[in-house]
Amino acid sequence: MLETKVCIVGAGPAGAAAALQLAQLGIQCVVVDKAVFPRDKVCGDGLSGKVITALNRIDPEIARRLKEANFKVNSWGVTFVSPARYSLDVGYRPDYNSENNAHKETPIGYVCKRIDFDNFLVDEIKRRPEITLLEGVTVDKYELKADGYYVTGNKDFKVKADLLIIANGAHSSFTKDVANITMEPKHYVAGIRAYYKNVSGNNPDNFIELHFLKSLLPGYFWIFPLPNGEANVGVGVLSEAVRKKKMNLKKSMLDIIANDPVFKERFKDAELVSNIEGYGLPLGSKQRVLSGERYMLTGDAAYLIDPFTGEGIGNGLYSGRIAALQAAEAIKANNYSAAQLAKYDTEIYRILGPELKLSHRLQKLIKYPWLFNTLMKISSRNKQLQELLSCMFYEVDLRKKLAKPSFYVKLLLNR
Numbered sequence: 001m002l003e004t005k006v007c008i009v010g011a012g013p014a015g016a017a018a019a020l021q022l023a024q025l026g027i028q029c030v031v032v033d034k035a036v037f038p039r040d041k042v043c044g045d046g047l048s049g050k051v052i053t054a055l056n057r058i059d060p061e062i063a064r065r066l067k068e069a070n071f072k073v074n075s076w077g078v079t080f081v082s083p084a085r086y087s088l089d090v091g092y093r094p095d096y097n098s099e100n101n102a103h104k105e106t107p108i109g110y111v112c113k114r115i116d117f118d119n120f121l122v123d124e125i126k127r128r129p130e131i132t133l134l135e136g137v138t139v140d141k142y143e144l145k146a147d148g149y150y151v152t153g154n155k156d157f158k159v160k161a162d163l164l165i166i167a168n169g170a171h172s173s174f175t176k177d178v179a180n181i182t183m184e185p186k187h188y189v190a191g192i193r194a195y196y197k198n199v200s201g202n203n204p205d206n207f208i209e210l211h212f213l214k215s216l217l218p219g220y221f222w223i224f225p226l227p228n229g230e231a232n233v234g235v236g237v238l239s240e241a242v243r244k245k246k247m248n249l250k251k252s253m254l255d256i257i258a259n260d261p262v263f264k265e266r267f268k269d270a271e272l273v274s275n276i277e278g279y280g281l282p283l284g285s286k287q288r289v290l291s292g293e294r295y296m297l298t299g300d301a302a303y304l305i306d307p308f309t310g311e312g313i314g315n316g317l318y319s320g321r322i323a324a325l326q327a328a329e330a331i332k333a334n335n336y337s338a339a340q341l342a343k344y345d346t347e348i349y350r351i352l353g354p355e356l357k358l359s360h361r362l363q364k365l366i367k368y369p370w371l372f373n374t375l376m377k378i379s380s381r382n383k384q385l386q387e388l389l390s391c392m393f394y395e396v397d398l399r400k401k402l403a404k405p406s407f408y409v410k411l412l413l414n415r
């Protein structure tokens, strides 16, 4: 039986970030994943600026290697399209200007297939002698004893750990059975994704596109440009609405592509080059207890996906890193109690809480198409608001302004 201070279950973005941050701190760990990498993960493949920020904080060399990787496209912003088809381009950098190339010095968003991005992170894990990575091992049992967690899986896997970092994604049984967090349709999104080739009309600066089409509200249809003329195309809708309206997401997406006047044209020469696959998005629109005796939940296993944008990779990396920092404190104090690890929750909600709240507010706004249309209409004429929206992605303190309801009231009154 292996013995370790920290065992990380899952080697996706959250688990990889935790392991790499622990290695940076000189702490050994065991990472176990049911998949053998490279492996696919159903996703939109959009990496916002948070990804580089998080990797940079773990180790600037990892961020540098990602910047140099050729499996991704650089993206400089997001196009939001409202139900009445008001379109708003928001550059990731507040100084974005499509007329000149100044902003291009530092792209802060990327689109890359998860099979490549996650394998990049696993390659980073493999560089570190402090990390023992076990692939192809499905963990199926967790037993808490006085001296630690006993974790078992197939291939005779057995490990005793002082502390668990749970990073096994949206379908984590630990989250459900031990942490008692269950799926609630109003805090969960159902998503599907497909790869297409030759979709036309993409933004020259590779903006990712979120189309809040009437038929999908409160969800959206997306097109994210990829290398080699491919695009990640998908649909995400709140599970509550999917159930209520008895929606078939695959049918809805194919219907949009075939019949919507705008997309019919853009997909005229396009070819579907993958299966259409679905997966869940556990949203951070509700605060939960993310730690307990000898464990911390991270990434999707902690329900940390942004409820407005659907972004979970950045929050996965952030939470993995925060869990590693808290693990280091617990090891130093030789204290793995729920009270000690509650500091993890405090840190998560201090750092990610304001933004999750704001996004929840924006998500609710989508339920009122007229308000959403109005906001988009105003925004397209209001430079200050555009800059603020950029800040949402660029991570400056101004973002806090956006979390205040008074901001929207003033905006609507002063238009």
Ligand SMILES: Cc1cc2nc3c(=O)[nH]c(=O)nc-3n(C[C@H](O)[C@H](O)[C@H](O)COP(=O)(O)OP(=O)(O)OC[C@H]3O[C@@H](n4cnc5c(N)ncnc54)[C@H](O)[C@@H]3O)c2cc1C
Pocket (backbone or CB within 6 Å): 009, 010, 011, 012, 013, 014, 015, 032, 033, 034, 035, 041, 042, 043, 044, 045, 046, 047, 048, 137, 138, 139, 140, 167, 168, 169, 170, 190, 191, 192, 193, 234, 236, 278, 279, 280, 281, 298, 299, 300, 301, 305, 310, 311, 312, 313, 314, 316
């Ligand atoms: C349709 C869709 C579109 C999305 N689009 C975007 C987007 O464009 N941008 C964005 O930022 N986010 C997006 N997300 C969210 C993003 O995919 C997740 O937030 C992100 O993958 C979370 O990372 P994670 O490390 O927590 O979990 P995961 O990436 O799911 O990794 C979990 C790992 O745990 C392993 N595992 C699972 N069970 C076990 C077990 N029992 N034993 C051992 N290992 C196990 C898995 O093999 C996997 O490698 C999207 C999600 C969906 C479904």
